[in-house]
Amino acid sequence: MYFTLYMSIDKKEHIMEVAVALFAEKGYEGTSIRDLAHEADVNIAMINYYFGSKEKLFVALLENKARFMRERIDAVQSDPSLNELEKINQIIDGYVDRFLSQPAFHRVLQQELLVSNRELLHQNVIALFTKNTQDVVSIIEKGVRKKIFRKVDSQLLFASIIGTINQVMLSRSMCNILLKNEPGTNPYQDPALKKRITQHIKQMVQDHLLIHPALQKQK
Amino acid sequence: MYFTLYMSIDKKEHIMEVAVALFAEKGYEGTSIRDLAHEADVNIAMINYYFGSKEKLFVALLENKARFMRERIDAVQSDPSLNELEKINQIIDGYVDRFLSQPAFHRVLQQELLVSNRELLHQNVIALFTKNTQDVVSIIEKGVRKKIFRKVDSQLLFASIIGTINQVMLSRSMCNILLKNEPGTNPYQDPALKKRITQHIKQMVQDHLLIHPALQKQK
DNA sequence: TTGAATTAAACAAACGTTTAATTAATTTTT
DNA sequence: AAAAATTAATTAAACGTTTGTTTAATTCAA
Incomplete structure (x- = not known):
């Protein structure tokens, strides 16, 4: 669980940071949206609101880091x-x-x-x-x-x-x-x-x- | 889908063969018992009947091959x-x-x-x-x-x-x-x-x- | 006839996603 | 600059599926 400090800076990027950590540890299939939302301290719906879907979050994550x-x-x-x-x-x-x-x-x-x-x-x-x-x-x-x-x-x-x-x-x-x-x-x-x-x-x-x-x- | 020929030889081992192939392709979390049962052409309940659970199947699979x-x-x-x-x-x-x-x-x-x-x-x-x-x-x-x-x-x-x-x-x-x-x-x-x-x-x-x-x- | 093997159906729990309502922020109008 | 209107962000709850597992009935073999 992170401090709300992060959210005010850039929530979207904060979610991606938590996601890459969780995916690394538990794998893509092994990480649920609920895990992720809880760990990032955001509402479950926010992930789909920002990224559209779990898979699109994954793609966004790749593109962001791969550059x-x-x-x-x-x-x-x-x-x-x-x-x-x-x-x-x-x-x-x-x-x-x-x-x-x-x-x-x-x-x-x-x-x-x-x-x-x-x-x-x-x-x-x-x-x-x-x-x-x-x-x-x-x-x-x-x-x-x-x-x-x-x-x-x-x-x-x-x-x-x-x-x-x-x-x-x-x-x-x-x-x-x-x-x-x-x-x-x-x-x-x-x-x-x-x-x-x-x-x-x-x-x-x-x-x-x-x-x-x-x-x-x-x- | 395999022929029923295999089942008569050794059904348990047949399931393990199919399981290792599916786990390799889709990962452990990405492979469902239903996928596995369908691909091995056995009833869903047979996997728990033989191995107890999905995770125990995985362990059995490791122990079988690792020797x-x-x-x-x-x-x-x-x-x-x-x-x-x-x-x-x-x-x-x-x-x-x-x-x-x-x-x-x-x-x-x-x-x-x-x-x-x-x-x-x-x-x-x-x-x-x-x-x-x-x-x-x-x-x-x-x-x-x-x-x-x-x-x-x-x-x-x-x-x-x-x-x-x-x-x-x-x-x-x-x-x-x-x-x-x-x-x-x-x-x-x-x-x-x-x-x-x-x-x-x-x-x-x-x-x-x-x-x-x-x-x-x-x- | 007894015990193992097999089945279809049902179980609760967890999944990703969506909805509809509410709050917060921004823009437009006065 | 204040009020109103509009858009964006956030929420809790519910959606329909799919998940692993179990049950209770049935078939098969010894």
């Missing part, structure tokens, strides 16, 4: 001052930063990828990922053509980068077990985790990509 | 004829094989990790992964101590291995986009995919782990 996801890769990709490895490294930074700073929203996206019940939403979420995938893969392949990189499976390497982060984000308690944290703690609030993940992924990707890693590392 | 997941890693871990890299490679084979051969069940597990609504089920699924995690991590760390491997982040490397497979398994249509397949096809039925995934992961892990990869690869 922030694109920018950085676009900027990195078209930067001529970066070589391919530097681009990949910056993209890794970007993904880790994005995913870890919005764990609830990330969880909602993953759920929607995993469940293909609501076909329209499913396709919406997939469209979000498609362009990013193509961009990153083409950067790797350019590096391969330039003989900076070894001949690798660029598509699956992208899967490894994203998949590593997703694996850590999959479940709070599984993450704690993996990292041998105290059970019950929120691992995503630990600032050291972000650094640790980026370092691991960058090192692994570099080892995999570079033809002479020992030489490159000295620079 | 198969442990064996191989146990066998590999205690095999003295294998060095650490060979053990890791065999474990990669094992995971890819398991995950890709049972995509529906895998999907159900992932959903339950992602949603912490039903706390008991959630903890059950996490327990499944815990021992495997510890085993694999300790194999990597043994290799590091023996100076066969570089000093790596063993826990996150395990996350990368599992995460790569999970990423491919996340969504059929996203997998098709990633691999540039024809949309609508079932990528997990392609036997070449399994080989491709294992090759990529093994190569990436090896590049990351081995101190002198060029030397090692010649043997």
Whole structure:
């Protein structure tokens, strides 16, 4: 339950904030309008009044959050001052930063990828990922053509980068077990985790990509 | 809808087969007993008659399928004829094989990790992964101590291995986009995919782990 | 004839959504 | 600037479905 302070600022956005938290925890089907209304401290009818329906609330939520996801890769990709490895490294930074700073929203996206019940939403979420995938893969392949990189499976390497982060984000308690944290703690609030993940992924990707890693590392 | 042929063989198992397929597609909350009964071509009351409740059906389903997941890693871990890299490679084979051969069940597990609504089920699924995690991590760390491997982040490397497979398994249509397949096809039925995934992961892990990869690869 | 398997029907509870009435805010008219 | 008219926001209650589950009757097998 939140304070009424929030409502006076922007009620619609307040509802969306509560919704993303609840959807992340209980899933879309597992969250009822009544739960949501109670948690956001608004009348049940207000959700349909503002958004039209539960599903439209979900779509509004996606569109609201998804905008922030694109920018950085676009900027990195078209930067001529970066070589391919530097681009990949910056993209890794970007993904880790994005995913870890919005764990609830990330969880909602993953759920929607995993469940293909609501076909329209499913396709919406997939469209979000498609362009990013193509961009990153083409950067790797350019590096391969330039003989900076070894001949690798660029598509699956992208899967490894994203998949590593997703694996850590999959479940709070599984993450704690993996990292041998105290059970019950929120691992995503630990600032050291972000650094640790980026370092691991960058090192692994570099080892995999570079033809002479020992030489490159000295620079 | 299935033929009644199945029912005469083992009705209970038939229901579980249909259930895992439906849960995988629509999620646990998104699948109703009526859907399930209709799809399995049994009376609605039969599901509670056999399993007691929807949630107990879910647990029965987990317990039934989960047994198969442990064996191989146990066998590999205690095999003295294998060095650490060979053990890791065999474990990669094992995971890819398991995950890709049972995509529906895998999907159900992932959903339950992602949603912490039903706390008991959630903890059950996490327990499944815990021992495997510890085993694999300790194999990597043994290799590091023996100076066969570089000093790596063993826990996150395990996350990368599992995460790569999970990423491919996340969504059929996203997998098709990633691999540039024809949309609508079932990528997990392609036997070449399994080989491709294992090759990529093994190569990436090896590049990351081995101190002198060029030397090692010649043997 | 006894017990298990199967059925259609009904159960209460919860679901997303809508309604109709009321209050609050804004705009228009005087 | 005050009063009136209009629109927007908010509410409690009810809507019709669907949910998981149970009942009581019936069929089937041993």
